[in-house]
Amino acid sequence: MDFLNLIWLIPLYPLAGSVLMLFIGRKLEHGHKNNVIGTICAGLVGVAFVHAIGAVVQLVSAPGHFFEKPLYTWVAGLQFHMANGALSRFTADFGYMLDPLSAVMVLVVTGVGFLIHVYSIGYMAHDHGFYRFFGYLNLFMFNMLTLVLASNYVLMFVGWEGVGLCSYLLIGFYFQKKSATDAGKKAFVVNRIGDAAFIIGMFYIFATFGTVNFHHVTEAARNGDLGYGSFVATMITMMLFIGATGKSAQIPLYVWLPDAMEGPTPVSALIHAATMVTAGVYMVARSNALFQLAPDTMHVVAAIGAATAIFAASIGLVQTDIKRVLAYSTVSQLGYMFLACGVGAFWVGIFHVQTHAFFKALLFLGSGSVIHALSGEQDMRKMGALANKIPWTFRFMAAAWIAIAGIPPLAGFFSKDEILWQAFNNEWNGKILWLVGFITAGMTAFYMSRLMFLTFFGKSRVDHEVEHHIHESPMVMLAPLGVLAVLSVVGGWWKSPLEHWLEPVFEHVKSVPATAVEAAGSMEYVLMGLSIGVALAGIFLARYFFLSNPAASERLAANWPGLHRLLLNKYYVDEVYSAVFVDGPVMGKQLGSALSAFDATVVDGGVNGAGWFARGTSSISILWDSWIVDGAVRAVGFVTKLLSFPMRMIQTGFVQNYALAIVGGVLLLGYYLLK
Amino acid sequence: MIPISNYLFLSTALMTIGVLGVLTRRNMVIILMSVELILNAVNINLVAFSHYWGTVHGQTFAIFIIADAAAEVAVGLGLLIALFRNKEVVNADQIELLKW
DSSP: OOTTTTTTHHHHHHHHHHHHHHHHHHHHHHTTOHHHHHHHHHHHHHHHHHHHHHHHHHHHTSGGGOEEEEEEEEEEEEEEEOTTSOEEEEEEEEEEEEOHHHHHHHHHHHHHHHHHHHHHHHHTTTSTTHHHHHHHHHHHHHHHHHHHHBSBHHHHHHHHHHHHHHHHHHHTTSTTSHHHHHHHHHHHHHHHHHHHHHHHHHHHHHHHHSOOBHHHHHHHHHTTSSOTTOHHHHHHHHHHHHHHHHHTTOTTSOTHHHHGGGSOHHHHHIIIIISGGGHHHHHHHHTHHHHHTOHHHHHHHHHHHHHHHHHHHHHHTTOOBHHHHHHHHHHHHHHHHHHHHHTTOHHHHHHHHHHHHHHHHHHHHHHHHHHHHTTTOOBGGGOOOOTTTSHHHHHHHHHHHHHHHTOTTSHHHHHHHHHHHHHHTOTTTHHHHHHHHHHHHHHHHHHHHHHHHHHHSSSOOOOHHHHHTOOOOOHHHHHHHHHHHHHHHHTTTTHHHHHHHHGGGGOOOTTSOOOOOOOOHHHHHHHHHHHHHHHHHHHHHHHIIIIIOTHHHHHHHHHSHHHHHHHHTGGGHHHHHIIIIISOTTTSHHHHHHHHHHIIIIIHHHHHHHHHHHHHHHHHHHHIIIIIIHHHHHHHHHHHHHHHHHHHTTOOSOHHHHHHHHHHHHHHHHHHHHO | OOOHHHHHHHHHHHHHHHHHHHHHOOBHHHHHHHHHHHHHHHHHHHHHHHHHHTOSHHHHHHHHHHHHHHHHHHHHHHHHHHHHHHHOOOBGGGOOOSOO
16 A cells, blocks of 8 residues: 555545544434544544554665655645735645654644544543534544645644644533633633734745645755845744744743643643644744754744743743643743754754653643542542552653753653753853753652652542542553553654654754854763752652651741742743733723724624615615516506507497498599599 | 490499399398399390401300309399398398497
């Protein structure tokens, strides 16, 4: 089977599952056939994964490791003037592309997605709407795969919007809960703000390049069609990056991600850890040729990445809900990925996407396993001493814990350390960026260890009724955890081959001046040692505060109440946003109400008015038709009747009158003939 | 010789009486008789001219007309008798159904 030529099938497998759920899902669930639903939906993702493997294997032997297949032209040939005055045609194809970058992404998405689908069969088994969950999850996979495999910005944006929609649907899955629906709305609205910027960036791209195809744009940028440091380059990349901050939860548009934990845990694992939130990183990496030409934007990207990393980590230090800690951890790790992109090490950002997908998905699924064991308890203050009671969950989560802390030889160490090394060498504030990342690494180790110690060790603070029901998760939930644990351990060992594999995508653009700074190789080992040291320090500090001497953490909180409250309340960012953008005088509710009133009266009024006008002119038309046109027709008949009346009288019935007429006619004829 | 105009006056007078009879008389039998009168007037005219020109055409035509008149009377009377059997009328002004 030619996997590569049929690459457009990959997104369609999960779409088929979603459509199937739409039509027969409810019937299946009411017929107690949940295992059928699970097999179909998870199986289809598995098929997509196998197909993806086949396609990537074929890609390896393809020339230049590049494959593009336009299916058909979707938007064809609108002529327009480009920014430089040239006449061009805008086409957007329904086209799919596979190159090393999208190969990595598609494997991660389908692989981790498949594992999470399998896990969900067990996790969601007792929930109403089992079929709805899998339908949405499959729809999400379709959109994510469209995003990753698209060959142009427009089709990617279709997938981009689609995953935002599915995120909304899945966050608000328990729609009877107001907090869940609010969170879903918040996610979608905040996402939308980023999308607006993305669209502007897209418009700017095709005004400048005349095309939105990735390959053509990259070629044009590498050939020097875009000036280094030019205003155009900076604007395009800034708009794209703002779009990425919305999707990938960076400052200032990260506020939706912690609230998104209202959704079921597999959703948090798949969408808000492994796949959707990495779409922003993927997009920046895909546009790396453009970003390389805009050093100002790169600085912004690196700065925001680093700032978000440390900001979110600091909030995660004091959160009590196990999923919230993981959510802020995700925001923080995404900051690392953008930091990597911002210093020009795009491949490292993608590498961290991959390793993060493994251990973060594992952490989320593991926490789901814990929540499942504790009959729904999510507050870490009510956990403890679970290591012996749910041993396998503990062992697998421990693997992810060590990985995210950055201890070698597990996966997290390789990617995180490479990011810090690349940041250190950056010619713009490299040392400061490194320092921020370094401190964040320590905080990461600290809060993750805190999570593990509070949950699995120490004294049991579990509620009495819950304690009786603690049980290990079924195999269908543990097996994916196991696979992810193995991947978290070995996932970093292919760092160099991956760098080599991704080289052609992230070629250095010619017009960009090469950075001169590259500190001595031995410095790398020094930094490596420091990273490991700070990670171990974080772990031991957490052990002190939350295992050996629990009272110490409470004393610390009591001694610094202001800071503790600030962190616990997430720096009051949500409250500030609410006050400015929702209740605020300029941008808030009043503006919204005013605009909606404008829409209802002016716009709708215009539309209704057009309809009213049409009806009015049509009644005039009716009058014309029924009185004048029909009148003319009737008039003909009337005139005929009028004329016939005297003519009738000739026919008297008397034969002699007819004879008289004959005689009269003969006389007349005779007169004229003889004249 | 008798001048031809005498014969022509005679036939004209007969013709006029016949036409007036057709137009004026009410009894249908009298109308038929008036039609015979017209035909005979034509005959006199034809024979007069035949004598005048010295040919025989006029007389031949006159004999045709006599035969034709006989047939016509037979048909006409047949119509009249059929009408009388149905409607018991003898006056022409009593048959006026085919009118406006």
